[in-house]
Amino acid sequence: MAVYSKVLVGYDGTVESDRALRWAVEEARVRRLDLTVCHCWRWPYPISRVDYDIEPTVKRMGEHLLDQGVSRTQQLAPTVKVHKRLMNGPAYAALMHESSEAELVVVGSHEQDELPVGSTALQLPARSRRPVVVVRRTPSSYERVVVGADGSPASDAALAFAFEEAAIRGWSLQAVYGCWEPGAVAESELALFADKETLKRSCGARLERAVAPWRDKYPQVSAETSLIMEGSRTALLEASQTADLIVAGDRGTGKVSQLLLGATSSALLQHAPCSVAIVHSTDR
Template sequence: MAAHRTDRPHNLASAAIVVGTDGSAASHRAVHWAAETAAQRGRTLHIVHGLDLTAAAAALGSYDVLAPGVIDDIRRCGAEYITSATHLARAVAPSVRIRTEVREAESARLLIARSADAHMVVLGAAGDSGTFAHLGSTLLAVVAHGRGTVAVVRHRGAELRSGGGYPVVVGIDGSARSQAALAAAFHEAAERRTRLVAVHAWCDQRFDRFAGYPNTITDPVVAASAQALLSEQLAGWQEKYPDVPVLRKVYPAGPVHQLIEWSRLAQLVVVGNRGRGGFRGLLLGSTGNALVQHAHCPVMVAHTEQHR
């Protein structure tokens, strides 16, 4: 098992929960979830908005200098977004400590920079279009390049699901980077005082290609190998978190299908940012699109830490 370090900046007591806001309904959902989480963990909520004047200039057809009046309007909108998000956070968690930040910077770059020492970064996602373009460049960039963990909150009501009756679900693909997902998932399950469901799909093939077949591994040799792989990946973590009950689930195929189905019963699904086959697509392919667009609860992407 990878060493569980306690000196990482994300684990420090001073590490805040960072949430991006742009005034949209999706970002309001993210603020709501982040405020609840920050209050439950006694952490500061850091609400961030990037003005991104370069993008505004491009959208207005002026690639050099924006008129002072336009800049003032953009700044005013940014301040309003922050004020609205702050009021919402206060309503959700009156005692939570809040700090705010508005900068003349691209939102994605700002959030990626803040992720370096954040407890987690939270973003909102809306829609069921099934295309990455619908998610927005900011969300995709932060999910791909952020540090630590990035939580994507869906627009449905289920994103506020919490409590010990709803598990944390983690996708395990057998790669070394599954350890980042496991570290985040065990931490989240412990914080939320709930059980952990460890999910492994033996084959990366889409589940619908096995229509009519049982959703269990019938070959005893393959089943034993799948369970052995899961045990190897979990080794040490259950000892580290003895109070977290773990349910192990192995399936013949369809990691996307299995995780989405489990998300109906979960309060959080956790995956690593890289892996083999099905889970590797989280950032750039159909798996990520499916999870972020169609999961019935928030999706947390855990990044492998690179130490000097």
């Protein structure tokens, strides 16, 4: 079994990255792990216009920002061991390269509905093999983790992460199954959608089976299950309105396997008002 020795956070001096830094510091503190603060600098113009006299200045500006992040970390949690890593290139690629020994990766994000397509907050969760937390706003007073659970391998990985997160933070947990997904089930199960009561019994049993092992492992976590007669995207976005963190697998029971992220995970990254964690299944 792999041993992951650190929390990795991307920092660029913005308000959004400061939120990510605060989240990552708390993760490192409660998990008793080192924290690596990473800044990715890059020449901001086309390669054909590289000025080799000015480039060292751009790099030094990156070093200064990184030192700022390390200093901020030491103020927030003096007991956390901090490392710094200055890298060149696109942030998501650099963070992926650095994440092989990370328990999780933390990045900041603009508010919902404002993410550009090439944003690190979209690219990194889609490509990283490690859990990625996209921090969207200062935690509220809900102290609640919401997790998508549909019985798929990815949702099982999400449940494992969500229960651990709830346990170490002392938060409650809600496992949500938006079961009205006729396009995501095998042909043999389509008949269930002709009878809502039968569908509720079948999907309710699936939800309870998925959550039961984690309730046993984390008895200290106050956990509830919610079976919603909506699509998973709608159900989870509604639940995210009163959560500090929503956790989802890279994809659920949908059939479009060639996509890096499923439609629900992508929608949460784009539209959820709270922080979002994307967790990949081990067989990815």
